[in-house]
Amino acid sequence: MIEIKNISKSFNGRQVLHDISGTFEKGKTSLVIGASGTGKSVLLKCMLDLIKPEEGQVLYDGRRFLLQEEKDKKDIRREMGVLFQGGALFDSKTVEENVRFPLDMLTDMPENEKRDRVEFCLHRVGLDGTGKRMPSEISGGMKKRVGIARAIVMNPKYLFCDEPNSGLDPLTAIKIDELIKEITDEYQITTVVITHDMNSVLSIGEYIMFLYQGKKIWEGDSQSIMKTHIKELDEFVFSNHALRQLRDGH
Amino acid sequence: MISMDRTIVLCRADLFITFVKAVKSSFMLSIAGKFFLFLGSLFVRRETFKVYWDRFIDECIKIGTNSVFIVAIVAVFIGAVTCVQIYANLVSPFIPNYIVSNVVRDMVLLELSSTFMCVVLAGKVGSNIAGELGTMRITEQIDALEVMGINSASYLVLPKLLAAVVTFPLLAILSDFLGIGGGYLAGTLTGILTPEEYIYGIRFSFVPYNIIIAIVKAFVFGFLIATISSYKGFYTRGGALEVGMSSTAAVTNSCIAILIADYLLAELLT
Numbered sequence: 001m002i003e004i005k006n007i008s009k010s011f012n013g014r015q016v017l018h019d020i021s022g023t024f025e026k027g028k029t030s031l032v033i034g035a036s037g038t039g040k041s042v043l044l045k046c047m048l049d050l051i052k053p054e055e056g057q058v059l060y061d062g063r064r065f066l067l068q069e070e071k072d073k074k075d076i077r078r079e080m081g082v083l084f085q086g087g088a089l090f091d092s093k094t095v096e097e098n099v100r101f102p103l104d105m106l107t108d109m110p111e112n113e114k115r116d117r118v119e120f121c122l123h124r125v126g127l128d129g130t131g132k133r134m135p136s137e138i139s140g141g142m143k144k145r146v147g148i149a150r151a152i153v154m155n156p157k158y159l160f161c162d163e164p165n166s167g168l169d170p171l172t173a174i175k176i177d178e179l180i181k182e183i184t185d186e187y188q189i190t191t192v193v194i195t196h197d198m199n200s201v202l203s204i205g206e207y208i209m210f211l212y213q214g215k216k217i218w219e220g221d222s223q224s225i226m227k228t229h230i231k232e233l234d235e236f237v238f239s240n241h242a243l244r245q246l247r248d249g250h
Numbered sequence: 251m252i253s254m255d256r257t258i259v260l261c262r263a264d265l266f267i268t269f270v271k272a273v274k275s276s277f278m279l280s281i282a283g284k285f286f287l288f289l290g291s292l293f294v295r296r297e298t299f300k301v302y303w304d305r306f307i308d309e310c311i312k313i314g315t316n317s318v319f320i321v322a323i324v325a326v327f328i329g330a331v332t333c334v335q336i337y338a339n340l341v342s343p344f345i346p347n348y349i350v351s352n353v354v355r356d357m358v359l360l361e362l363s364s365t366f367m368c369v370v371l372a373g374k375v376g377s378n379i380a381g382e383l384g385t386m387r388i389t390e391q392i393d394a395l396e397v398m399g400i401n402s403a404s405y406l407v408l409p410k411l412l413a414a415v416v417t418f419p420l421l422a423i424l425s426d427f428l429g430i431g432g433g434y435l436a437g438t439l440t441g442i443l444t445p446e447e448y449i450y451g452i453r454f455s456f457v458p459y460n461i462i463i464a465i466v467k468a469f470v471f472g473f474l475i476a477t478i479s480s481y482k483g484f485y486t487r488g489g490a491l492e493v494g495m496s497s498t499a500a501v502t503n504s505c506i507a508i509l510i511a512d513y514l515l516a517e518l519l520t
Contacts, residue, residue: 048397070295077399088390102398105301 001026002158002190007046007056009039016042017053018215026157027188029181029204031195034211035236040194041085043211044162047192048082049073060158078106081151081189083161087143089135089150095122096131099149106154121149125179141172145179152183159184159191165200173197177204198240201225210236288481292408295401305409313375313410313476314417318424324370325425328362329354329432337442347443351433351451358429359460365512367425368418368471372504376479379410380500383483384493392484407480411473418472419465426464463519470515474507 002024009017016039024030032040045051047058049066058065060076068076089098100118103109109117122131125145135143144164151159161180165173181204184191193200201208202222210218210225212232220228225237238244296302337350383406386392395402430452437443443451479500486496 045393048393050393050396074399077397080397082394082397084390084394086389088394090391090394091385091389105297105398105400 001061002047002192003057003059004043004047005057005059007043007053007058009042009046009051009053016214017046020056020211020214020216022209022216022219024190024192024207026190027184028206029184029191029193030207030209031193031201031205032209032211033195033201033205033236035196038211039214040196040211041162044160044192044194048080048160078154079157081154081156081159083144083147083151083159083164085162085166087135087140087147089143089146091135093135094131095127095133095135095138095146098135098146099131099153102150102154117153118149121153122146124152124183125149141168141176144168144176148176148179148183152187155187156189159189161191161193161195163194163196165195165197170199174199174203180204196236198237198243201237212236284485285477285481288403288484289477291401291403292411293404296404296408297400301405302409302412305405306412309409309413310417312378313413314421317371317374317417317421320370320374321367321421321425322428324367325358325363325428326432326435328366329358329429329434330436332357332362332429333433333436333442334440337437346447348447348451348454350443351430351437351448352454354433354437355430355452355456356460358433359426359464361512363425363429364422364464364467364471365508367422368468368475368508369505371418371421371471372475372479372508373501375414376475376500376504377497379476379479380483380486380497381493383407383480384486384496387484387486388489388493403484407476407484410480411476414472414476415469418468418475422464422468423461426461463515466519467512467515470511471508474511475504478504478507 003022004024005021007017007020008015020043032043034040042051046053046056047065049058053066057067060079063072063076065073065076089095090101093101096118099121100114103114103117107114118131122128125148127142127145127149130138130142130146135146138146148161148164151161159180164180165176168176177200180191180193183189193204195201205222205225208218208220208222208225209216210230210233218225218228218230218233225233228234228237333350333354336353340349340353383392386406392402392406395405434445434448437448438445482496482500482503483493486492
């Protein structure tokens with residue numbers, strides 16, 4: 001379980017996050033949603049300690065991550081897997097080397113075990129036989145899959161996905177969403193997904209936090225989000241013409 | 251009354267200039283501080299020796315081996331041009347021919363093989379380092395390393411720095427040989443001087459310490475190029491445009507640093 005408590009962050013005097021709190025539970029796919037520029041990615045980076053928040057705490061199963069010594073932080077980091085927006089694959093390494101990178105850097109696993117683990121992870125994300133290809137030779141959807149394989153190779157307890165289906169066609173986007181949901185259920189991971197995609201919200205959102213101008217103004221699940229009457233959330237959810245028609249009963 | 255007004259205006263101008271200078275110097279100090287903190291961060295939270303060794307070998311190939319061709323071309327032609335120019339400017343019945351190769355040797359050893367070669371390498375290696383790190387930054391590859399608990403600065407930059415300070419002196423030695431060889435080819439093939447005169451000039455009043463100067467210079471310039479370019483690339487913010495700007499800044503700043511360091515080393519070592 002991940003708890004965030006009173007996270008606030010500003011850049012050059014402009015407040016980007018205002019006192020954000022919430023709980024992301026184990027075995028659930030939690031979503032942080034909101035329009036572009038509302039501070040979703042900043043919140044994620046604060047949770048990962050890539051950006052230092054001015055106030056607030058992030059607790060991983062009760063462990064105060066931001067206050068830990070660097071060595072203890074490293075232990076918690078080993079339990080994390082992160083899928084970045086563009087995949088963040090290392091250009092100079094093959095797909096296989098990218099997936100095996102955390103094993104090489106963070107474990108003393110024997111060579112054959114590493115090979116098996118990489119093969120298993122690539123198989124799990126549906127990328128058998130692509131290990132020898134370079135990131136520049138694969139599609140955007142495949143890059144996301146490799147990113148997921150790298151994120152799960154260490155058997156993480158916490159999985160973070162920053163806009164996992166941005167830049168993908170609707171079908172591939174749904175497949176990536178389903179893959180994240182399956183992995184979360186299968187390994188009972190605490191998964192946090194940053195997105196502004198309503199398809200993701202409706203299909204995989206078990207807990208949803210809505211941010212508006214750096215403030216959390218709503219939280220709930222994918223059923224209750226359709227029945228809310230908060231103006232800002234309503235505008236976000238029903239920004240799609242088809243969904244508006246559906247709501248109005250046309 | 252007019253004089254008093256003028257005095258007030260001048261005082262205000264002085265105050266303004268002082269203020270601008272203070273802001274400028276504090277800005278420079280903050281950049282210098284950030285640069286030294288960056289250097290310090292290379293040596294904390296290090297990875298295992300094997301990780302660095304593998305990365306060091308890769309970087310030696312990228313920085314050193316892949317630069318041999320450009321260094322060879324530059325050194326041979328600079329040696330040849332120096333030989334031809336010196337002959338053209340020193341021609342006199344009172345100056346023996348072997349002085350041409352004698353001057354070529356000292357110019358190549360003291361300036362051309364280290365300073366000139368490093369300015370060329372600042373363009374090749376410096377822009378490469380800044381571009382690579384800048385792209386890694388904007389595509390979140392550096393964040394990916396940090397999230398894994400890896401000190402990204404140390405993992406990415408330290409092997410580049412070590413490779414630069416090891417390979418630059420080796421490239422300088424290669425450049426010394428090829429520069430003098432280029433002068434030999436130009437001098438003998440064009441009939442400026444005979445092979446015997448050239449060899450005699452090379453050996454005449456030779457100071458072995460000059461080789462040490464060339465190696466020390468290449469070492470220092472390698473350090474400057476690797477650190478300045480890495481710093482510029484590592485702190486890139488934005489997109490493709492900013493990566494290009496970082497590469498340009500890396501090359502220009504490295505060149506300026508090389509020229510300043512060249513003067514200081516000349517004062518210190520000679």
